[in-house]
Amino acid sequence: xxxxxxxxxxxxxxxxxxxxxxxxxxxxxxxxxxxxxxxxxxxxxxxxxxxxxxxxxxxxxxxxxxxxxxxxxxxxxxxxxxxxxxxxxxxxxxxxxxxxxxxxxxxxxxxxxxxxxxxxxxxxxxxxxxxxxxxxxxxxxxxxxxxxxxxxxxxxxxxxxxxxxxxxxxxxxxxxxxxxxxxxxxxxxxxxxxxxxxxxxxxxxxxxxxxxxxxxxxxxxxxxxxxxxxxxxxxxxxxxxxxxxxxxxxxxxxxxxxxxxxxxxxxxxxxxxxxxxxxxxxxxxxxxxxxxxxxxxxxxxxxxxxxxxxxxxxxxxxxxxxxxxxxxxxxxxxxxxxxxxxxxxxxxxxxxxxxxxxxxxxxxxxxxxxxxxxxxx
Numbered sequence: 001x002x003x004x005x006x007x008x009x010x011x012x013x014x015x016x017x018x019x020x021x022x023x024x025x026x027x028x029x030x031x032x033x034x035x036x037x038x039x040x041x042x043x044x045x046x047x048x049x050x051x052x053x054x055x056x057x058x059x060x061x062x063x064x065x066x067x068x069x070x071x072x073x074x075x076x077x078x079x080x081x082x083x084x085x086x087x088x089x090x091x092x093x094x095x096x097x098x099x100x101x102x103x104x105x106x107x108x109x110x111x112x113x114x115x116x117x118x119x120x121x122x123x124x125x126x127x128x129x130x131x132x133x134x135x136x137x138x139x140x141x142x143x144x145x146x147x148x149x150x151x152x153x154x155x156x157x158x159x160x161x162x163x164x165x166x167x168x169x170x171x172x173x174x175x176x177x178x179x180x181x182x183x184x185x186x187x188x189x190x191x192x193x194x195x196x197x198x199x200x201x202x203x204x205x206x207x208x209x210x211x212x213x214x215x216x217x218x219x220x221x222x223x224x225x226x227x228x229x230x231x232x233x234x235x236x237x238x239x240x241x242x243x244x245x246x247x248x249x250x251x252x253x254x255x256x257x258x259x260x261x262x263x264x265x266x267x268x269x270x271x272x273x274x275x276x277x278x279x280x281x282x283x284x285x286x287x288x289x290x291x292x293x294x295x296x297x298x299x300x301x302x303x304x305x306x307x308x309x310x311x312x313x314x315x316x317x318x319x320x321x322x323x324x325x326x327x328x329x330x331x332x333x334x335x336x337x338x339x340x341x342x343x344x345x346x347x348x349x350x351x352x353x354x355x356x357x358x359x360x361x362x363x364x365x366x367x368x369x370x371x372x373x374x375x376x377x
Contacts, residue, residue: 060203060259063311064266067303071273074295077280081272085265086355088200088257089347092340097190098136099182099338104172113165117153122146136186137245141238143176143183148234181336184226189329189341193249198348201255203262208252208311208318215251218244219325226332253326256318257348260355263312267362270304274365282372293373300366312359319356 072078091097114120122145125131131142150173157166188194197215204210221244225236277283284293330337330345337345 060207060262061266063303063307064263064270067299067307068266068270068273070299070303071270071296074292074299075273075277075283076292077273077276079269079272080276081269083265083268085258086261086351088198088254088261088351089344090200090254091195091198091344094136094186094190094192094195097338097341098186099190099336101139101179101182101186102175104175113162114153117149117156119146119149119153119169122149136183136191137242140183140187141236141241143180144229144234144236147173147176147180180229181333184229185333185336188222188226188245189333189337191245193245196249197251197253198257199254200258201252203255203258207255207259208314211252211318213321214247216321216325218247219251219322219329222248223325223328223332226329230332251322252318253322256315256322257351257355259315260319260352260358263308263315264355264358267308267358271362271365274369277369283369284373289373293370296370304362304366309359316356316359319352323352 068079114123122142126142126146131138134142150169154166154169154173157169201207221240225241228235283290283296
């Protein structure tokens with residue numbers, strides 16, 4: 001028989017109290033009036049804080065706590081999983097991940113020997129005090145500029161018969177080509193901007209409804225540029241690249257990770273209710289059909305399918321939108337990822353895979369509990 005979840009025992013009941021200031025909060029009735037006013041105010045604040053804390057949970061917790069309460073009430077069992085949600089590890093600091101880049105020997109050249117080459121300006125910027133202190137993104141862009149301009153300079157110096165300088169430039173070209181993947185890593189995956197992408201964020205109830213596609217577009221553009229650079233096309237839009245990194249820094253990778261961990265934690269608690277029921281035996285046995293067999297489908301429909309699954313689906317879509325460009329960039333630079341990054345990457349990939357499966361695993365648990373009642377009169 002169909003059951004309205006609103007009619008569950010105790011559902012919708014509220015304690016009636018005509019006094020808007022219960023004794024707990026009317027400090028004049030529980031604290032001596034002779035206490036100094038600042039002390040009374042402090043004690044009142046502590047009581048209010050304790051009372052509000054007892055109300056429990058953040059907005060993001062509410063759909064899960066409500067669902068679990070209804071499961072427990074329907075099945076007359078309790079959740080026995082009180083573990084905390086898994087923490088989201090920060091990406092190691094940029095300085096910890098930065099790959100060492102060997103300097104070339106062009107700083108020792110007579111700057112005037114390169115007159116007539118556009119490359120002269122590039123090497124001047126590279127060897128200046130600002131160039132020495134440049135951000136990793138600027139070091140990458142200077143290297144790309146060098147690789148783009150060097151062939152024309154080599155041709156000019158070859159025609160002039162300056163063989164020694166030609167050899168120095170060609171050695172510098174080979175070195176920068178070899179260093180290019182490491183330079184790209186330092187400017188992207190190992191940068192402060194990518195650390196910000198994976199910084200754990202506060203778990204707002206509106207997430208992920210308020211996310212943007214800009215970070216995904218920026219990641220795809222960085223990927224496309226990386227592909228071209230590694231294939232020998234060294235053209236770069238410096239301003240666009242810096243803006244793309246800025247968009248990445250505003251991304252929600254860490255928030256997504258935390259939201260999936262939070263969801264998996266609560267669904268595991270819900271699973272513990274179902275497992276407690278399973279230890280007592282099948283919900284329906286023979287021709288015995290308890291009231292819970294009819295109540296439970298309504299609870300699932302109202303509080304899980306309608307209350308939790310829509311957000312779970314959006315989280316899943318966000319994961320499948322955000323991760324492919326990240327994984328593609330990591331694959332392009334796979335041979336140059338430092339050990340600290342690989343360790344963090346392995347934890348991230350394992351967590352996201354496990355947490356992303358939590359809704360599916362919960363559905364399997366629900367089906368297992370309801371299975372004994374199929375066809376039961």
